[in-house]
Amino acid sequence: MSDQRLPRAEPPRAPLTNVFIDHSREALRARFAAEGISPHWAEQVFSWIYRRGVYDLSAMEDLPQDLRERLAGSWSFRTLETKEVQRSVDGTRKLLLSCWDGEVVEAVLIPEARRTTLCVSTQVGCALACSFCATGALGFTRNLSAGEIVDQVLCAGESLEPGETLTNVVFMGMGEPLLNLPAVHEAIRVMTDQRGLALAPRRITVSTSGVIPKIRPLLEIGSINLAVSLHATTDEVRDHLVPLNKRYSLQALMSALRAEERLSRKRPVFFEYTLIEGVNDSLEDARRLPELLKGIPSKLNLIPMNPHSASDYRPPTTEVCDAFAAEVHAAGVRVMLRKNRGRDISAACGQLARRSGAAQPGASLARSGAASR
Ligand code: SF4
Missing domain, CATH: 3.20.20.70 (Aldolase class I)
Known part of the structure; x- marks a missing residue:
């Protein structure tokens, strides 16, 4: 296969902040705790991502609905x-x-x-x-x-x-x-x-x-x-x-x-x-x-x-x-x-x-x- 040029990349978007996969499990627990969220929910999110390959808060059924809505407003999953x-x-x-x-x-x-x-x-x-x-x-x-x-x-x-x-x-x-x-x-x-x-x-x-x-x-x-x-x-x-x-x-x-x-x-x-x-x-x-x-x-x-x-x-x-x-x-x-x-x-x-x-x-x-x- 040839070494082709990529199509022109998408225009810059905003830098990503609050990315789940930027954090180890310990770091995510600490972030959640600092925001007044039980670290237990950090464990759950971590497990959904890496054990089940789910990148959608609405599909994380065991998280409280209000927490899902709160996280959905400020956190993201993927970077690439x-x-x-x-x-x-x-x-x-x-x-x-x-x-x-x-x-x-x-x-x-x-x-x-x-x-x-x-x-x-x-x-x-x-x-x-x-x-x-x-x-x-x-x-x-x-x-x-x-x-x-x-x-x-x-x-x-x-x-x-x-x-x-x-x-x-x-x-x-x-x-x-x-x-x-x-x-x-x-x-x-x-x-x-x-x-x-x-x-x-x-x-x-x-x-x-x-x-x-x-x-x-x-x-x-x-x-x-x-x-x-x-x-x-x-x-x-x-x-x-x-x-x-x-x-x-x-x-x-x-x-x-x-x-x-x-x-x-x-x-x-x-x-x-x-x-x-x-x-x-x-x-x-x-x-x-x-x-x-x-x-x-x-x-x-x-x-x-x-x-x-x-x-x-x-x-x-x-x-x-x-x-x-x-x-x-x-x-x-x-x-x-x-x-x-x-x-x-x-x-x-x-x-x-x-x-x-x-x-x-x-x-x-x-x-x-x-x-x-
Ligand atoms: S250290 Fe940097 S410049 Fe040197 S081989 Fe690796 S990528 Fe290339």
Whole structure:
């Protein structure tokens, strides 16, 4: 399927306030209590939303009629609207979702034999300007709210096919999750609440480019997985690929991870390494990687660069990728050379693209989930 432009987004509407799905169950109880409403009714509303998929107060029969009318006047349920679902020949689906202000975010559903993973976005654009990522090239627009992150899961749930169940969520779409940590935390609370979306924490992975001060606070949410976008074995190369490295060097990042007590062989760091021809794909790089990872429980994902129009970078040949993986593996690193999914719909790692007709005419916002971070 082609990477089509979206129709021009709807004109901006008013910003949404009092959105149920912006709140964890605890936060909704607190909001209700502050407004003089029994927290019991917060539990009921939460259950209607996440256990029964009801987004209509008039259908919530066990709520008192006067409360339903009061809430209907000032609260809303959903934050996103599915504008289009693009399908790859390999079954990957890219959801184009419009926000209240006309911005468009993308989420990618990746069905596999034993699981179905959703890759969610956390920001519109990104301020970190990684040189291989077109999202970064377009700059930062705004953070997504917790409800806008949760709604990506709800929209994906509505596009599942018979027999499919959403099993995993990865925060690897557009944006740097750790620069929007309060919303990411609140969304994870909703996702992992047994009365919410009921995902096991180990089914959730949050990726960062290396915002060191936020790593420990992120992991305090529970036993979720951490992914780190590495992409280079020297500061010289990483400064160029991931400019955040000028602030938090490779050595500082690795030291912070070595000191992180929550990581273990059962809960390792997933290092993402995009292989770019002539940039970071040498055997010297492959030999430096095990040294860098020493002392950190880790799994290494190698992702051949997915070309896109905002970058001249290209993937190495299959032979170079295989030789790189073999060299790292020989040094005892758990390594996986990943297949690219959804390349034909620009949904593969490094290719995610949002199109906002109102915002950046002609611009392709590409970013990857796991690969380009
Ligand atoms: S790779 Fe991730 S952190 Fe870097 S610019 Fe793109 S979205 Fe931002």
